[in-house]
Amino acid sequence: MKYTSDSLTDLTRTLLKGFGCDDEEADIVADHLVLANLSGHDSHGVGMLPMYGLQVLGGNLVPNQAPDLFDPIGAITCVDAKRGFGHHMALKSLDHAMKTIPEHKVAILGMRNSGHVSRIGTYSEYCASKGYVSLHMVNVVGHDSIVAPHGSRESAISTNPISMAMAVGNKAHPMLDMATSTVAFGKARVAHNKGVEMPDGCLIDRDGVPTNTPGPMVENRDGALTAFGEHKGSGLGLFVELFAGALVSRDTASTAEHMPHGAINALFSVILDPAAFDDVSAYEERTNDFYDYIKRLKPAQGTEEVLMPGEPEIRNREERKANGIEVDEETIRQLLEIGGEFKLASSNLEALLVKA
Numbered sequence: 001m002k003y004t005s006d007s008l009t010d011l012t013r014t015l016l017k018g019f020g021c022d023d024e025e026a027d028i029v030a031d032h033l034v035l036a037n038l039s040g041h042d043s044h045g046v047g048m049l050p051m052y053g054l055q056v057l058g059g060n061l062v063p064n065q066a067p068d069l070f071d072p073i074g075a076i077t078c079v080d081a082k083r084g085f086g087h088h089m090a091l092k093s094l095d096h097a098m099k100t101i102p103e104h105k106v107a108i109l110g111m112r113n114s115g116h117v118s119r120i121g122t123y124s125e126y127c128a129s130k131g132y133v134s135l136h137m138v139n140v141v142g143h144d145s146i147v148a149p150h151g152s153r154e155s156a157i158s159t160n161p162i163s164m165a166m167a168v169g170n171k172a173h174p175m176l177d178m179a180t181s182t183v184a185f186g187k188a189r190v191a192h193n194k195g196v197e198m199p200d201g202c203l204i205d206r207d208g209v210p211t212n213t214p215g216p217m218v219e220n221r222d223g224a225l226t227a228f229g230e231h232k233g234s235g236l237g238l239f240v241e242l243f244a245g246a247l248v249s250r251d252t253a254s255t256a257e258h259m260p261h262g263a264i265n266a267l268f269s270v271i272l273d274p275a276a277f278d279d280v281s282a283y284e285e286r287t288n289d290f291y292d293y294i295k296r297l298k299p300a301q302g303t304e305e306v307l308m309p310g311e312p313e314i315r316n317r318e319e320r321k322a323n324g325i326e327v328d329e330e331t332i333r334q335l336l337e338i339g340g341e342f343k344l345a346s347s348n349l350e351a352l353l354v355k356a
């Protein structure tokens with residue numbers, strides 16, 4: 001069933017307030033999750049709410065947290081997010097870290113001990129909207145590992161995403177936002193909820209044999225997601241663990257405590273002022289020229305058009321804003337169920353949904 005994005009925002013905000021978030025936090029998290037759906041990343045949209053609710057109930061995720069924003073050392077700023085809602089904590093941390101840019105032309109942020117920060121592209125887009133170029137890496141601990149490094153049949157790390165974006169004024173920002181697993185875990189959850197198989201190459205079973213069936217992995221962490229791009233993508237995922245985990249956080253997947261429904265993110269960000277390199281308009285022109293140069297390439301056989309990273313998100317936003325966001329029945333059932341855990345009546349929640 002397709003629903004309007006506005007009505008999903010209303011439902012999400014209501015659930016978050018039921019979890020204990022104040023108005024500001026509920027707005028930030030609801031906007032983040034619905035924008036993830038609009039961008040085509042249903043893995044990191046409203047379907048995350050049941051997990052957040054369980055984390056709040058378990059005491060692993062804390063509404064309305066005030067992060068410890070430490071004083072910068074040079075251009076490096078550390079933050080302890082104290083298990084607050086990551087969407088909110090990350091924006092506060094970035095704003096705090098970016099105060100070093102006027103003096104140093106660079107801000108480096110290490111935010112540890114955060115609740116789930118969800119779609120990492122949110123943060124590279126946020127920096128781009130302020131005129132900065134940025135790179136972000138996130139590791140995930142607190143739950144059983146889910147990604148098998150290249151050459152292993154056992155999972156050892158999580159889906160450790162990376163995002164980066166260029167800032168180009170009012171034009172579309174080139175923006176890469178990807179898990180270092182072949183697909184994000186949430187895509188296996190969405191496939192399982194819809195009762196469909198996963199594409200080839202995304203999953204292995206407990207014996208290391210490729211499989212397309214997400215159920216055992218999603219329900220029992222039986223089996224693993226594959227790292228993308230064999231040894232190269234796997235190496236990138238391991239280095240995300242080292243940068244965000246060993247360097248920034250106090251934990252990597254090898255040391256972290258496993259909690260029921262836990263997901264602790266650490267964020268390593270590098271934010272640059274392009275004015276330190278050249279005249280900003282010259283840099284923007286080069287970036288836009290390069291964008292157009294890639295767009296002029298002849299498509300490969302079976303491909304209609306060459307896309308720049310970030311273009312699928314922009315197109316999905318236009319299409320889904322106009323035609324609604326598909327949310328499967330199982331996900332809606334889970335949303336109503338978690339609402340019930342917080343004494344929110346299903347009928348009141350359902351009444352917020354508007355079919356597109």
Ligand code: NAD
Pocket residue numbers: 041043044116117118119120121138139140159160161162163175176177178179180181182183184185187265306307308309310311312313
């Ligand atoms: P994906 O594979 O759908 O897209 C990855 C990137 O490729 C995007 O930047 C997209 O613009 C680009 N892209 C897609 N198709 C393209 C094409 N045909 N041509 C050119 N570029 C193209 O994304 P994913 O790896 O499944 O990740 C999904 C989401 O999961 C991301 O938003 C990520 O931040 C999020 N994530 C979050 C966590 C966390 O713990 N917070 C962990 C893992 C992933």
